[in-house]
Amino acid sequence: MVAAARQQTVNLPGQRAAAVVVGQMATEILALEQRIAAVDDLIAEQLDQHPLAPIIASLPGMGALLTAELLVHTAGMTEYDSPAKLAAHAGLAPVSRDSGTVSGNHRQPRRYHRRLRHILWMAAFTAARECPTSRAYYEKKRAEGKNHRQAILALARRRVDVLWALIHDRKTLTRPASTIRAAA
Structure with missing residues (x-):
């Protein structure tokens, strides 16, 4: 130049x-x-020194930076007793909006960890594009009448459960060779 x-x-x-x-x-x-x-x-x-990093990074859509951010914002996943508590902290679990005789109404929580939600959202968004299993779940939610945002949030919530199970079992997610995209 x-x-x-x-x-x-x-x-x-x-x-x-x-x-x-x-x-x-x-x-x-x-x-x-x-x-x-x-x-x-x-x-x-x-990241190479953290024992949970390979497990988290094995989830589709979780690159090195998102894995590092997730570990930082969750204190190494030590602060949560269940995947439901992690999802609630990230704002992925709806909260009740019941009043009087009206029940069964839910809304997005107002208080949640916005950066944590963004990390899980970005990973789910990427996985919905790149991973056939995540794409199928996304399409299922769209067929149920959910809009794009709701379907991605549902996928993010589902992935919290999968991540929790992987961490609990100390296993990495293995995918068939046919579903892994080659780097461009």
């Missing part, structure tokens, strides 16, 4: 100053990319 700017034959007012600024910005961007890569390496190194 800087070399292309220097090879121009037409001179405009402020061109030299703009070229200096562009060069400085390009240098700063490269430095930031190197710092991000170093932090990613540090996260991967720390």
Whole structure:
């Protein structure tokens, strides 16, 4: 980019100053990319040392960063006694909105851990696109009349149960070779 700017034959007012600024910005961007890569390496190194990381990462849609964030926001999954409590903390479990003789009404909770919900949402969203089993569950929920958002939340809730079972059994999720997409 800087070399292309220097090879121009037409001179405009402020061109030299703009070229200096562009060069400085390009240098700063490269430095930031190197710092991000170093932090990613540090996260991967720390993740390799955590006993639950391979189990969580085996779930479709859970990459290294989402796995690390999930472990951080759940204190290594030690704060919860059941998958229902984890789902409730993440805002994936509906709360009752009953009043008087009216019962059976549910709504989205107002108090929940928004970042945790976002992590589980992103993983479910990715899994609905990439994993045939998750896609089938998503399509089933859509056929039941749920909209896209409701179907993804239902999938996220279901995946909390699966994740809890995997952690409880200390097993990683294994998928048939035909369902694993090759990296592009």
